[in-house]
Amino acid sequence: MKLLEYEAKEILAKFGVPVPKGGLVTNIAQAQEITKELGLPLTLKAQVPVAGRGKAGGILFAESISEVEEATRRLLNTKIKGIPVNGIWIEEKIQIVRELYFGITIDRFNRRYVAIASSIGGTEIEQVAAEDPEKVSRFLIDQQFGFHSFHARRIARNLGYSGEQLITLTGIFKSVYEASMDQDAELVETNPLVETTSRQFLAADARMIIDDNALSRHPIYMERLLKSESGLTRQEQEARKSGLTYVELEGNIGVVGNGAGLVMATLDMIKYYDGEPANFLDVGGGAASRKIASALSILLSVSRVEALLINILGGITRCDEVAQGILEARKKMRAPKPMVIRLVGTNERKGRTMLREAGIEVMDSMEEAAKKVVEITKK
Numbered sequence: 001m002k003l004l005e006y007e008a009k010e011i012l013a014k015f016g017v018p019v020p021k022g023g024l025v026t027n028i029a030q031a032q033e034i035t036k037e038l039g040l041p042l043t044l045k046a047q048v049p050v051a052g053r054g055k056a057g058g059i060l061f062a063e064s065i066s067e068v069e070e071a072t073r074r075l076l077n078t079k080i081k082g083i084p085v086n087g088i089w090i091e092e093k094i095q096i097v098r099e100l101y102f103g104i105t106i107d108r109f110n111r112r113y114v115a116i117a118s119s120i121g122g123t124e125i126e127q128v129a130a131e132d133p134e135k136v137s138r139f140l141i142d143q144q145f146g147f148h149s150f151h152a153r154r155i156a157r158n159l160g161y162s163g164e165q166l167i168t169l170t171g172i173f174k175s176v177y178e179a180s181m182d183q184d185a186e187l188v189e190t191n192p193l194v195e196t197t198s199r200q201f202l203a204a205d206a207r208m209i210i211d212d213n214a215l216s217r218h219p220i221y222m223e224r225l226l227k228s229e230s231g232l233t234r235q236e237q238e239a240r241k242s243g244l245t246y247v248e249l250e251g252n253i254g255v256v257g258n259g260a261g262l263v264m265a266t267l268d269m270i271k272y273y274d275g276e277p278a279n280f281l282d283v284g285g286g287a288a289s290r291k292i293a294s295a296l297s298i299l300l301s302v303s304r305v306e307a308l309l310i311n312i313l314g315g316i317t318r319c320d321e322v323a324q325g326i327l328e329a330r331k332k333m334r335a336p337k338p339m340v341i342r343l344v345g346t347n348e349r350k351g352r353t354m355l356r357e358a359g360i361e362v363m364d365s366m367e368e369a370a371k372k373v374v375e376i377t378k379k
Helices: 005-014 028-038 065-076 125-131 149-158 163-182 212-217 219-227 234-242 260-272 289-300 319-331 348-357 366-378
Strands: 022-025 042-046 059-062 088-092 096-107 112-118 136-141 185-196 201-203 206-210 245-248 253-257 279-282 307-314 339-345
Touching: 005 022, 005 088, 005 163, 005 185, 005 206, 022 028, 028 042, 028 065, 028 088, 042 065, 059 065, 065 088, 096 125, 096 136, 096 163, 112 125, 112 149, 112 163, 125 136, 136 149, 149 163, 163 185, 163 201, 206 212, 212 219, 234 245, 234 289, 253 260, 253 289, 253 366, 260 279, 260 307, 260 366, 279 289, 289 307, 289 319, 307 319, 307 366, 319 339, 319 348, 339 348, 339 366
Parallel strands: 253 279, 253 307, 307 339
Antiparallel strands: 022 088, 042 059, 042 088, 096 112, 096 185, 112 136, 185 201, 185 206, 245 279
């Protein structure tokens, strides 16, 4: 479950992480009151559970009360990546000297939590790691031993700090870890964690994702999840209703598969051929044609998806059922998008025949299919 920025900041503040003073508003009158309380200048941030708000126009600045009112009006009447803005976090504008990154997440390959830090903040950590890997440090955490002050101190020192600032950062890093463990978080990010002109540190932005399997230990989040789906995109809501496992990514190649391992391998294969997956979508075992059609309808509604790769290994999932679902979804397309299909397993001959008779190309191998779909998007 993705928390909103202000929720993540409130949790971090309880654990001793310094955050800018601010307040949540849902209308102009509340924005006026917060302005009186905080003073000017101010930063106004749309509260939606997606990354990249700034580039999408979801973060505005105000130097006067009239600018606060106009920014509030503007944000409350917009959508960020398809999600309507129902709340705005207004906080004091910070005078920044330096931006850092610090986060705690799960390294699934090593089956451990990992602390990640960088001297470059304010941008996606994956981008920094790809373009400037020496600027990113990772520390695998032994769960039996924990994450202690001397671990945090080592990370802060690697970022170039000493003296009082080293001590302060050490405390912040340890507090972020403690908050992560307490909340059963899959991810806690302070990005950017900023150094101000007064040599203090503040979590200028924060992200937190709670493990859905641990929501029973967090009744507040469980109640919200059951009552509202406002934190989900339209596609995520549709996937949940259809019983599909769906995670949005940033690429342009839609991916459908049956089984988490197969879908992950498909994503890796697309990346290997220099493509960018748009999603993770697992239809599960024994998927009927209706479920396949629902999966494709979801992906076809994502504007950035330029082509689709459907990779099915038929066991209890019958390839002819998959083919029928593909054909049903294709009939409903207003503007057909290129599809690359790989069908192997139960009733594969029948499924392939159905698709080929409809003019849809079917590949024999995953490698061949991934290479083909990437070529399509590069044209």
